[in-house]
Amino acid sequence: METKKFLLLLGFSLLLSSSNSSLEYEYYRGSCPQADHIISSTLRRIYDQNPAVAPAILRLVFHDCFVQGCDASVLLDGTDIMGSEKDTPPNQSLKGFDHVDTIKAELESVCPGVVSCADLLVMAARDSIILAGGPFYPVLTGRKDSNRAFPDISYELPSPMDDLPTNIARFATRGFTARETVGLLGAHSTGMIHCRFFEKRLYKFGGTDQPDPSMDADFAELLQSICNNTHSHSPSPSPSLSPSSPSSSKNHQEQAMKMDYEGTGSGFGTLYYRSLLQGRGILFVDQQLTAGEETASWVRQYASDVSLFHRDFGKAMMKLSSTNVLTGTNGNVRQICREVDSSLW
Numbered sequence: 001m002e003t004k005k006f007l008l009l010l011g012f013s014l015l016l017s018s019s020n021s022s023l024e025y026e027y028y029r030g031s032c033p034q035a036d037h038i039i040s041s042t043l044r045r046i047y048d049q050n051p052a053v054a055p056a057i058l059r060l061v062f063h064d065c066f067v068q069g070c071d072a073s074v075l076l077d078g079t080d081i082m083g084s085e086k087d088t089p090p091n092q093s094l095k096g097f098d099h100v101d102t103i104k105a106e107l108e109s110v111c112p113g114v115v116s117c118a119d120l121l122v123m124a125a126r127d128s129i130i131l132a133g134g135p136f137y138p139v140l141t142g143r144k145d146s147n148r149a150f151p152d153i154s155y156e157l158p159s160p161m162d163d164l165p166t167n168i169a170r171f172a173t174r175g176f177t178a179r180e181t182v183g184l185l186g187a188h189s190t191g192m193i194h195c196r197f198f199e200k201r202l203y204k205f206g207g208t209d210q211p212d213p214s215m216d217a218d219f220a221e222l223l224q225s226i227c228n229n230t231h232s233h234s235p236s237p238s239p240s241l242s243p244s245s246p247s248s249s250k251n252h253q254e255q256a257m258k259m260d261y262e263g264t265g266s267g268f269g270t271l272y273y274r275s276l277l278q279g280r281g282i283l284f285v286d287q288q289l290t291a292g293e294e295t296a297s298w299v300r301q302y303a304s305d306v307s308l309f310h311r312d313f314g315k316a317m318m319k320l321s322s323t324n325v326l327t328g329t330n331g332n333v334r335q336i337c338r339e340v341d342s343s344l345w
Contacts, residue, residue, distance in 0.1 A: 022327035023140035032111035054128040055191030056096030061125035069324030071146035072117035088154040117337035118143035134268035137314030144331025164288040183312040195227035216279035273303035
């Protein structure tokens with residue numbers, strides 16, 4: 001495993017050198033050398049009891065980094081003078097905040113006031129991907145936390161009902177190419193998709209009396225059988241790209257489909273792209289990747305070459321986690337990830 005990590009570090013060297021120069025590999029080697037181990041071991045302990053933590057953390061990091069860079073702003077609770085990103089429609093179904101609190105408490109007990117919540121989230125996301133069967137990739141550290149949230153910008157997050165041009169345009173505003181967009185959406189290889197995020201594809205799609213014609217007919221019937229209790233009862237879905245973690249709720253609105261519905265052994269990325277080629281993508285935004293020549297080409301390549309997908313996915317995640325971050329004196333280190341130090345107001 002160490003040899004593999006070393007080779008990956010060499011392979012990603014050009015990307016690392018072109019990333020934010022204020023970030024570095026093993027930033028905490030002097031101030032908190034145990035940080036990586038504390039995060040990975042605590043996350044593993046949580047995962048052994050609740051595997052839903054992996055997609056939950058992965059979703060949190062995407063919703064954090066896509067908005068204003070990886071600054072842990074998505075973790076902040078609202079106050080009398082500041083709104084919270086958590087309360088916006090794209091983020092209302094986010095989970096995992098309590099798990100972040102647990103990991104942060106472990107860090108603070110060993111290295112108080114040292115490791116930022118932003119770095120915690122990025123490192124935990126990398127480890128969550130590994131736990132879900134995905135690839136290892138190097139993580140640069142040295143991010144600082146924001147002292148404010150950005151609820152207004154949260155509305156720029158991709159929506160599960162975005163068509164291909166809209167989706168490509170949203171990612172382009174963050175500097176991602178079509179290839180990188182297709183790769184990042186491979187994160188939908190794990191987690192649960194609640195029916196409210198795709199039921200519009202199943203009934204009277206586009207003003208017709210039929211399901212979405214891009215969906216395989218047998219698959220549409222399967223999803224209808226799972227979601228029939230939610231139809232005509234659920235509200236319109238809140239915009240949100242990433243899959244949710246499983247919920248124990250008995251509420252009819254929580255009916256859901258597993259992203260890895262053929263089993264976790266099918267491989268991170270393998271089932272997702274193969275399913276799109278078969279018209280069995282669950283979200284409209286996912287299936288739309290086959291609607292364009294360039295994106296469909298990458299879907300085919302990733303479906304047939306999981307190693308290529310893993311390399312591209314790792315590089316795209318590194319780019320996502322290193323763009324537009326706070327470093328040095330431009331941010332702070334929160335001791336409680338939900339709260340901003342009152343002295344900063």
